[in-house]
Amino acid sequence: MGERLRVLVADDESALRALIKTNLQFEGFDTLTASNGEEALQVIRDEQPDIVLLDIMMPIMDGLTVLTELAREEHRRTRVILVTAKTSTESQLQGWELGCDDYLTKPFDLDVLIERIRTVVERSQAENQERRRAAIENLRLSS
């Protein structure tokens, strides 16, 4: 995958959006932004970014609802990292149950955030390769 990773930053705080966006650009990612859940869902469907940094507390539609909606879609390409001030074990568990790929609490360190993004992306690529190999294996066996 030689092309640049595309990351969607979904947060209702414009300051945080700007901050994360700038830092991701410095790291060589392409960025998209959304200021509420509904907008985020629309961008994910239209643009199919590689990864979304999803805030939980957002107007109109909260992050967990966005995650639930995404889980329903069959061929989900976009990976989700929840980035939230909600530190309770409860909401973390809820996030994991709904199928997020990582969970990060505010205040977060920008370096950590970027590392987490890379890890999630690498894991996703490894999984994809594994899946492809398994598919080829299957084909061989059946022929």
Add this chain to the structure above:
Amino acid sequence: MAFRRHLRKPGSTEDIARAAGIGPRRPVTLSEINRRRTQLWSISIFIVLSIAGVFLLYRAGYDSLPDILQFKDVTSYVVLVLIVGLVLALLLYVVDNEGRLRKLSELLVEERVLSAALSNRLSEISALSEVGKAINTTLDLSDVLNLILSSALDLLGGTEGSIMLIEPDGEHLQVVSYHGPHLEKVMQGRVLIGEGISGTVAESRTPMLIQGDQIAAELKGQGHPQRGIRSAMSVPLVRNEEVLGVLNLSETEGRRFFSDHDLEALGLFAEHAAIAIGNASLFEKERETVARLEELDQLKSDFVATVSHELKTPLTAIIGAAKTVNRKGPEMAPEQHASFLEMIERQGHRLLRLVEDILTTSQIESGGAARAKRELVDLRRLAHGVVTDLRDAKVGANRSILIESEPEMPHTWGDVLGIQHILSNLVENALKYSGQESKVIVRVIETLDEARLEVADEGVGISEEKLQEIFDRFRQVDSSSTRRVGGFGLGLFIVKNLVDAHSGEIEVRSEPGKGSTFIVHFPKRESDRGSLLSDG
């Protein structure tokens, strides 16, 4: 012998029984007495019949009898007297014994009645002690009342019973517990105090026992279902001199009539019921207090959660922005650089305001804000100052905030800092809850009677039910995770308290979707009237 013993002062039943020929080994029962009586009468009838028979035989064969039996001489008269004497003695014996036996049976019946009463008493006591136990072990009032009612019915009989309590309005009785065949009809019933049997008892506080036709007369013309009640009693439930309700029992099938004793027993049940109701209301009060404390506790911990959330967001931005500038400064475009520095400044101000809000709140809680200073305040200058400060703090940087004043220089008496805080919080709220394009209007007005601050926005507005609680501490119009804006929910709580400290009033006019207007009234004192306007 037997005669003399009878003449003795009548002793125990056993003595009399022995005298009447019921031996010590035989139990003294009514059937034994009857057996003895039959014996006695059979013997006497047998003897009388034998004498009569002998006499008849004697008449039939009179002539062939020896002389002595023909009563022709003195000896034969002696025999006659002897026979008559014998018959008389027998008669006396029978009468004496009969009397004794009758006495015995009376005694026995009396004893039986006494022991029945005693056992009644016992079952009353045990029923009451059951009820007492239930009061102490069951916390649910309706369970206790049901138990009281059913044990009263078990003990005293009757086809139906009910417990009615006086409603909070103090004018009606409402059935809270009922046993009997008309459950649905009765449970819906409400009785006006002073009407009907229960109503009368509740009003007069005196127990009532009525039978048959009296009941029909009592209930007549009151639209009560009569249900053919034959005997009814009703006692008031009184606790600390206060009537709480009534306890009723009634008999519809006419099998029995209640007695005064029953009424007395019902009174005991009523006492227990009153205690149970008292306990339950104490318990209820306790439970409410606990619930209130728990709610407050919940609000507080929610508040702590909100505080940490609210503090974290600006901190994240500040730390992140500073770090970015530090590291990537040289690579950044100048305007990017500037925007990050501005971000730090803005978020710093935001933090500061949050901390100030918390401080003010704790001041209000410790009563510090209750004493407002009184100095002459130029409202127009104050409004301009507040708006400028907000802009400096990067709140609503690009929003249009209009200031209107009427007259040119409105004034009021009060605490400058307090009024600043009021206006600042109201304007900040108006900005928070309305769209980027809409405008916020601040009006400062002075009339003959009062000075007024008005802050109007074109934002989301507040629904009717939310209006009730917006001035509560820790409340926000939307506390769900999809809420629109941040904040502790302290702003309006602070405003309300500061307005109170100025003996002012705050009112809100709002329509969801169209916007809200907050109006603060500062009334003028008698001495202030007019003077301010002329000063201005």
